[in-house]
Amino acid sequence: MVTGKNYIGNRLSAKGYTTYKTFNPLLNIENQVVFTEATSEEIDEAVLLAAEAFKTFRTVSGLKKADFLNTIADEILALGDKLIQTYCAESGLDEHRCISERTRTIGLLRSFAGLVKEGSWIEASIDTAMPERKPIPKPDLRKMLIPLGPVVVFGASNFPLAYSTAGGDSAAAFAAGCPVIVKSHPMHSGTGELVASAIVAAVKKTGMPNGVFSNLNSSGISVGEQLVKHAAVKAVGFTGSIKGGRALYDMAAKREEPIPVFAEMGSVNPVVLLPSALKNKTEAIAKMYATSITTASGQFCTNPGLLLGVKGKHLSDFIQKLSDVILEIEPSCMLHPHIFEAYEKKKTKAMAQAELQVAAKYEGVVPTNFARQTLTTVCGKTFLRNPTLHQEVFGPYSIIVQCENIKELEAIILNLEGQLTGTIISDTDDELSEYPSIVAALQNRVGRLIFNGVPTGVEVCPSMVHGGPYPASSDSRFTAVGINSIKRWVRPFSYQEWPNQLLPEELKNENPLGLSRVVNNKRTTERI
Known part of the structure; x- marks a missing residue:
């Protein structure tokens, strides 16, 4: 109850006397x-x-x-x-x-x-x-x-x-x-x-x-x-x-x-689309990213809000395909009217920036609090000089940056704020190995680097890092x-010359808990 x-x-x-109610965004009524x-x-x-x-x-x-x-x-x-x-x-x-x-x-x-x-x-x-x-x-x-x-x-x-x-x-x-x-x-x-x-x-x-x-x-x-x-x-x-x-x-x-x-x-989770991948995997990448951008109305901290590629026919074809596929997806309800309003406000601000073009915007009639997915595109030079375009738009929104060349793409990565994730979409492992500077630039900006996947979905396991340089997180070490x-939630603490019988169980000579410990620079479970 x-x-x-x-x-x-x-x-x-x-x-207290201050009261409030929660809200059902799907029915658009207070609970x-x-x-x-x-x-x-x-x-x-x-x-x-x-x-x-x-x-x-x-x-x-x-x-x-x-x-x-x-x-x-x-x-x-x-x-x-x-x-x-x-x-x-x-x-x-x-x-x-x-x-x-x-x-x-x-x-x-x-x-x-x-x-x-x-x-x-x-x-x-x-x-x-x-x-x-x-x-x-x-x-x-x-x-x-x-x-x-x-x-x-x-x-x-x-x-x-x-x-x-x-x-x-x-x-x-x-x-x-x-x-x-x-x-x-x-x-x-x-x-x-x-x-x-x-x-x-x-x-x-x-x-x-x-x-x-x-x-x-x-x-x-x-x-x-x-x-x-x-x-x-x-x-x-x-x-x-x-x-x-x-x-x-x-x-x-x-x-x-x-x-x-x-x-x-915050995080816009940059995605780098390498040339051969754009040439050979256009349809597969478009379908994968249309789903990633729109799932749960894009309300994930790992939503791919920034796609980077080198200007040309293959990137243009990808933009068109992604636009077509994303408009086939039915919009979904956002978590609260306030979140919907914030999405609309930030999206409107982004779309008002000079030289930004709308690639796709869902124009159909939708219920209240349902977010219309939107794709925009801009040239690399404009993106580099306009920090407003770097900001997260929390919702089903993504911007595709058309870079003049790989050097400009790398410059964009180097000028981004810290991010939770970075993704590289490549046709082959060999193609990936041709761009070590891109890999290095992303590694310096993110907490998790993804190959040929989507950033949405955070596996709970010991090898997962969900964090990154500021402002993705306040401390990138964790x-x-x-x-x-x-x-x-812990800090290191040392005992010096402490009586064995008064030490915590974890540090006693007898090792009563059978822990794996480092004793005189050697890992062991043995007693001292």
């Missing part, structure tokens, strides 16, 4: 449940509960954290049809997408459970003492990763499950040993509350400390600002716009004790997807 209240730890609360925004008192209570819970949760064993994470997954599944119905009513997305996203969320929770159960992720490193070393004795030093403290997670608009309440940021923080306070996204607060109820049920069933999780409603920016500024909060996770992520980053940096903000923000994302 959705109550519209906040979870302050394990307790439902609604002390019925009234949500109450968290008050300053409730925010403070949630954060202080988290700080108190951290004292215990930081020392919970990997086995018990694994049980907690697996139980969250079980409880989400147990929500059944109610979760699916609420998700669809608040997003305009269909049941298939909900089930797919739920499967992904449960999968990542279980993958983190496996990680913390095995335990080697803490990167235990031991250098034993050498008291006889001359001229200075060497002390005993032991290092491991430890959790930062309470983490604030901002739910994402475009993924009500996988990047929200129990999504990647929260799952990784729990795995690290950090309590989580979620600032629920106002567009899908009902979905968020249901998932929050599953987490609270798991907290109770597995004996985790009260306050290890809270879920706060918010219709505006006030709740988020108060959370980021709160002295007991030690890190922030955010998925959304450059404007929003940068505001949080700046806010956190101005605190008396600055804290890290791990923000995944990924927001996969088990390695846990490293955002």
